[in-house]
Amino acid sequence: MKRTLSWLVAGALSLTALAGCSGTTAPSSAAGGGAAAGGDTVKVGLLFELTGNVASYGTAEANGAKMAAEEINAAGGVNGKKIQLVEYDTKSDTAETTTLAAKLMTQDKVVAIIGPATSGGMKAQIQLSAQNKVPIVSGSATADDLTVTNGKLNEYVFRTCFVDSYQGTVMAKYAASKLNAKTAVILKDTSSDYAKGLADAFDKQFKAGGGTVAATEAYTAKQTDFNAVLTKLKGQQFDVMYVPGYYEELGLIIKQARALGITAPITGGDGYESPKLAELAGSALTDVYYTNHYSATDTDPKVTAFIDAFKKKYNNATPEAFHALGYDTMKFVADSIKRAKSATGADVKAAMTETKGFSGVTGTFDVDPATHNPIKQATIIGYKDGKISVTEKFS
Amino acid sequence: MPPIVRTLLTRGVPLLALYLVVLGLIGAGIIDAYWMATLALICVNIVLAVSLNLITGFTGQFSLGHAGFMAIGAYATAIISNAVAGPAGFLGGLLAGGVLAALVGFLIGLPTLRLRGDYLAIATLGMAEIIRVVFVNLDSVTNGAAGLTVTQNMDWNWFFVLTVGSVILIRNYLRSRQGRDAIAVREDEIAAESIGVDTTRAKVMSFTIGAFFGGLGGGMYASYFYFIKPDLFGFLKSIDILVIVVLGGLGSLSGSIIAAILLALISTLLQGFTEIRMILYALLLVVIMIFRPEGLMGSRELSLNVFSRLGRRRPALATAQAAPGASEAQGKGDER
CATH class of the missing domain: 3.40.50.2300 (Response regulator)
Structure with missing residues (x-):
């Protein structure tokens, strides 16, 4: 019995290790990690599913966000401050998400958290965001009841994607x-x-x-x-x-x-x-x-510039919607910090609520103050004989 | 000194000291929201691991369905504490969760525990999956796959009371006549039967009690981490709990407690190494299992005051286990 158990456990562990591997294929360059310490950085949390069953979404969005942060820092940062990313892995587990969100908010003192990619992960940190007054933004959590639960607006919860x-x-x-x-x-x-x-x-x-x-x-x-x-x-x-x-x-x-x-x-x-x-x-x-949310065949100069930069950074891979949404989310957070009265959670939240005409790779949007959802157009993609034949914005 | 006073002094005082120290650290802000969440996870894992150890380590019944009991407890607590505000709903929910889980455990255990070997593992695996799928499809009650937000009711006081209470109750059960029967069943089912132990009854008792505390652990989880969804209680969660039990030592309550604390600390310390964390974590477990195949504690108990009496009696059983019975050797062949 005991030996069987050891085998079973060993088997389970190798599975865990494999799951770990699949999430670690991403390049590990935390943007701005080497930025000067002290008062001239703004800390932003990056909390994504880098391992576990939704690792493909989380990793893609995290990579998009990191690329955006590097671009922002290369262009001089936000209000003269470099963005410093603090990154953790939720293991696609909601308890881990709650724990790490608490760490980001209370110990690392980030001004905002980007991620996780799924609605469940976001819901696991809603209460913490309100308690600690730190806005949380997801690029791909589409559940309708995420920002407004039972008719009540979750004040510190935002997203950059349209809802289901x-x-x-x-x-x-x-x-x-x-x-x-x-x-x-x-x-x-x-x-x-x-x-x-x-x-x-x-x-x-x-x-x-x-x-x-x-x-x-x-x-x-x-x-x-x-x-x-x-x-x-x-x-x-x-x-x-x-x-x-x-x-x-x-x-x-x-x-x-x-x-x-x-x-x-x-x-x-x-x-x-x-x-x-x-x-x-x-x-x-x-x-x-x-x-x-976006199409890789879009001819908008903003999109083509993003695709070129992405291919250069990530071995010629074509960015998917999750990459684009992660990228936009980081830009949206940076833009809000720039417009905020001060780099504190409450002021950044206020700036996010007032967003008008933010222009990103996945479209231009306003944030609806009543629901915190972006008001944006969807992209319709059509196929003919196995190839993309239609790409148009529609709403 | 009368025994009752001695018991209180040797066991009550260290526990009370632990409680007060943590309370002080929380008050001083040294244990912040982050460490409190880690502490909460440790407490939940202790309750889950100790209750699974009762089934797998002490009664020798291999169960892969503990996440199912956890799910029942979590959802019952969530639904009741959302409907009834205040401590009444919360405590009622925890109790209802435990009782419901115990009921399901009893119903599953009654037919399957009559069988020997690994049938229970498969039956419990199936049960946990059924429970999970039921929660996915009971849209109107559980909000389906989207998950349920729960009122956060747990704090350190409750964690302390429930965790220590669960461990003490399970320990006392093991030292009762029924608990001795359970251990006898693990050692040799045929021998136990021959001296008049009702083996099915002993197994069902252990399984039902284990299920009750599994449900309680789930309720504690839901009341602190305030968001639950059916995916959380999948097969891998059962494996996670089993890992704690095996790592700590099958048949050692203190082993389960030490393993729960150790694993949470390792996981926490590795959080800084985002990319290689899961590899390091798994590697550490493999190394521990290679050097301590019987688990950290084997089937011994740590001779802290709390467990002193149990510790003194364990070695006799440990030797008995070193020479497994014929039926167990047979079982091994089947399992491969």
């Missing part, structure tokens, strides 16, 4: 006006809160716009055969399919739907964003549209 329901609303409008859809069917991933949020918002907006939703079907994550539910949907008359979820299943859904002869456009949200989608769906990836 907004994506559903935008796609419903796009489907009605650009894809000329009158009837829709929804196929949603019921195991994900994100997909449910998108589906509900789409349903509401599409009906409000005069369309009809002919059927709503469901699948669950990790499923690989969708023929049964797709055959059922094929019996319906519809002009567009709304399928919110994640790329692992979506690649297969798109492929199987096209093989069954469903030709209506397939639409969804930012869960489609991954090179894996095209790999899984192949040439079936045609007439597919989704809402996203």
Whole structure:
């Protein structure tokens, strides 16, 4: 019994070690770490999931934020002060997030914390942010109830991405006006809160716009055969399919739907964003549209400059939405510190609330003082024959 | 000196001193929010590890479902303390969480504990997954995958009372007749049965009590860390608790306590090395397991005043365990 246990534990440990490795592939250059100590730095916390099950999001956003901090410091910093990043890893664990947020706020005395990437991680530090008056900003926490909980605004919580329901609303409008859809069917991933949020918002907006939703079907994550539910949907008359979820299943859904002869456009949200989608769906990836935060094929000079700089720094990799959002979040925090009366949490929070026309890689936005959500446009990305054919801003 | 007075002096005084010192450090601001969170995690881990040790270390039943009990306790405490404000809701929630977890433990344990070998490991693994999935899908009550925010009710006073109380209760249980039965089952189930120990009853008792304190640990977690979601209570959480138990020593309560403190401190000290932290942490555990395969404490107890009597009686059992019975050797073959 005992020896078996030791083996099991050894096995579990090697797994942990592997999980650790996957999160550590990122370059370890903490920007501004070498900046002069003392009064001429502004400390900003970087609290991301660098290991654990959402490490890919956290690492990407942290890398984007670090690149932005280096650019800001190279350009002279904020109000003459260099930004000093204090970085910790939450292990994708909420208790660890709470503990480390307390450390950043009470021991490191940061003026703001960037991260974590997920809504759960953000929720684990909401109370601390209010107690210690330190604003927390995420680039990708999209849950609707994050900034406003039970009708009450969480004063120190901000984000630079649009919320889940907004994506559903935008796609419903796009489907009605650009894809000329009158009837829709929804196929949603019921195991994900994100997909449910998108589906509900789409349903509401599409009906409000005069369309009809002919059927709503469901699948669950990790499923690989969708023929049964797709055959059922094929019996319906519809002009567009709304399928919110994640790329692992979506690649297969798109492929199987096209093989069954469903030709209506397939639409969804930012869960489609991954090179894996095209790999899984192949040439079936045609007439597919989704809402996203940013597009790497955008020709806006700001975006191309960002992509060039990113490729230079990170071995020619193309930045994804998470990189861009992390980058924008750091710039947003720096911009707010610059506008704040003093570099304290309360003043920076006030400056963040008053943000107007902040221009970043993922779009230009104002912060809505009532909800602390950015008011920004979504990017619609469309695919034809496995290649991106449409990139446009829409709201 | 009457025994009761001696007990109070030798055990009560050091504990009271510990309580007052920490209280003083909190008052002086030396233990700030960050160290308090670490302390909270240590207390929660002690309760979880000690209760799992009762099941796995003392009764010899390999359970992989402790995170499931933790989830029940956490959600029950969260829902009740959110609905009823004040200490009534909080304490009622903790109690309800423990009782619910114990009930589930009893229902799962009754059929599966009649079996020998590793069936329990698989059954408990399945149970923990079922509990987690139920919480994901009970949208209206648990807010599903998005998670639940809880009123923060725990402070050092409660942590001290609940942690010390749990350890003392489990220790006393082990020294009762039922506890001795449980240890007998671990040593040799057939021999225990032959001298009249109701083995199923002993196993179910230990399992149910372990589940109760597992639920209590979950409730303590939810009441301090104020945000819970079903993913937190996955398979890896069960493994985390098991790591503490095995590292401290199967069949050693003080070992579990030392391991819980040590692991939290190692994890905390490594936080500065963001990129290589998990590798260092895992490496340290591997090294400890290589040099102390029986765990830090083996099945001995630390002879602090608190555990002095238990410590004196342990060695006899430790030798018995060094020569495993035939059924156990059989079990090993199966497990591979």
